[in-house]
Amino acid sequence: MKLLALETANEQCSVCLIEDSHSVFFALNEQAKAQTQTLLPMIEQGLQQQGWTTSRLNVIAFSRGPGSFSGVRINAAVTQALAWANDLPVIAVSTLQALAQAAYRLHGLTEVTAVLDARMNEVYIASYQLDANQIMQAVDQEQLLDYAAATQAQRFTVVGSGAQLLDAEATQYKTVCPNAQDIATIAVPQAQQQNWVSAEQALPVYLRDNAWKKIPEQGKP
Structure with missing residues (x-):
C-alpha cells in the first residue's frame, strides 16, 4: 500500500x-x-x-x-x-484528532483536549484518548466554542494553539502542532x-x- x-x-x-x-x-x-x-x-x-x-x-x-x-x-x-x-x-x-496524535507522538500524552485558536474569541475543541492501537480517538464532538464554554468542555490536558486561551498557565503544550x-x-x-x-x-x-x-x-x- x-x-x-x-x-x-x-x-x-x-x-x-x-x-x-x-x-x-x-x-x-x-x-x-x-x-x-x-x-x-x-x-x-x-x-x-x-x-x-x-x-x-x-x-x-x-x-x-x-x-x-x-x-x-x-x-x-x-x-x-x-x-x-x-x-x-x-x-x-x-485536524483536532491529528493534534491529539501529535501530543502523543511528541510528549507521550494519552488523554488530551485538543484546542485550536479559531480567532474572534473562539476555539475549536475536542477531547481524545489513546486506544489499544496507539491512535487517539474522540471521546466527544468537535465544537466551535467561546472561551468560557470551551473551559467548561475541557476534559483533559489542553494542547495546541488555543491552550493558553483557556488556561493562562497552560504553556507547556501550546506549541504542539500536527x-x-x-x-x-x-x-x-x-x-x-x-x-x-x-x-x-x-x-x-x-x-x-x-x-x-x-x-x-x-x-x-
Whole structure:
C-alpha cells in the first residue's frame, strides 16, 4: 500500500509518503501561509525521491479541518484534484484528532483536549484518548466554542494553539502542532480496512458556517 498524507490546515505545510505502513518520505515547511507555493513541489519531491508517480498511489489522506480557512481549503482542493485525476480514494482526517496524535507522538500524552485558536474569541475543541492501537480517538464532538464554554468542555490536558486561551498557565503544550506524519498514522489503519471515500466526498470541515466571509463581516446578521 502506498499512501500520500498532506497537512496544511495549520500555517505550516507538510507531506508524508507511506509504503506498507512505513514512512519513506517526510517534508515540513514551517514558513507561515506558504502552502500554495510549497505543497505541490513537496509532493513532487517525495514522489521523485521514491521513483513513484501519483498513479502508483493507493490512497490520499488529508487534514480536513477545522483550522486555518485558507489552509483547509488548499488541502482539500489539492487532495480532490489528485484523487480525481488518478481515480484514487481519500481519507479525511480531523485536524483536532491529528493534534491529539501529535501530543502523543511528541510528549507521550494519552488523554488530551485538543484546542485550536479559531480567532474572534473562539476555539475549536475536542477531547481524545489513546486506544489499544496507539491512535487517539474522540471521546466527544468537535465544537466551535467561546472561551468560557470551551473551559467548561475541557476534559483533559489542553494542547495546541488555543491552550493558553483557556488556561493562562497552560504553556507547556501550546506549541504542539500536527503534521502529515500524524495524518498518516491515523489514516493507515483506515486504509488497511479500505475505510475511505471518493474524491467528491473529500470535503473540508470549517465548523464556522460563515468562515468564507471576511473577518469584519463575520458575526453580522
